[in-house]
Amino acid sequence: MQNGQELAFYSKKVREIDNELMPSMQVTNIWTDTPYEGIASEGGVTLKGGKKPEKLLQRIIALNTEPGDLVLDFHLGSGTTAAVAHKMGRRYIGIEQLDYGKNSPLVRLRRVIDGDKSGVSKSVGWKGGGSFVYIELAELGEQLVRELQDATTTDEIQRVLDRATERGLLRPSVLPDQLLDSASEFEQLSLDAQKRAVAELIDKNRLYINASEAEDAELGLLEADIAFTKSFYGKGE
Secondary structure, eight states, X not given: OBXXXXXXXXXXXXXXXXXXXXXXXXXXXXXXXXXXXXXXXXXXXXXXXXXXXHHHHHHHHHHHOOTTOEEEESSOTTSHHHHHHHHTTOEEEEOOXXXXXXXXXXXXXXXXXXXXXXXXXXXXXXXXXXXXXXXXXOBSSHHHHHHHHHOOSHHHXXXXXXHHHHTTOBOTTOOXXXXXXXXXXXXXXXXXXXXXXXXXXXXXXXXXXXXXXXXXXXXXXXXXHHHHHHHXXXXXX
């Protein structure tokens, strides 16, 4: 103490982080040093309102795993978790239902393999390389959902509903007689309301073909797809 003031030796609070000397303190569960500003171009993909900084994922992965460990992200989004895990030498599994087109995790991971220089690449010394395996579930009702989203008339929406009914893709609690009884009310709804109503009727568990149904001849899966499904779930001969 000197003149009522405490002297602190600043050198004790400085640590080398990502090859730079930075002021540091004990880690808490509130992190304000991983800003979201300037991350739009990370990985060469965008995800409005949902993208996370690679530095944030780097810290989480480093705190909880070692090289070679397996990282799971079942809402993969633009692929930040997988990209950082790849650069840090972790194995990873990513699951995503939505199709982000040119901003998909597939695009991002290809950039990572090609030597992406954004995000944490400099701090981890990333130069590129590696590989990943990508598979897509065989669709059952997903195509109908896309057609419903693109529909511009009541007739188009009704055709989606008719096809979903014929293919047994409605929720088990929905009875055909109920659909007939409410047909006139349905026609009075706005297009958006009609879309929402039909979307609610479709059984979300039937959007994709389940592994247990792979050998159903009516679904028409190729033998190669059936064999791969069995091998993926460890059900091979």
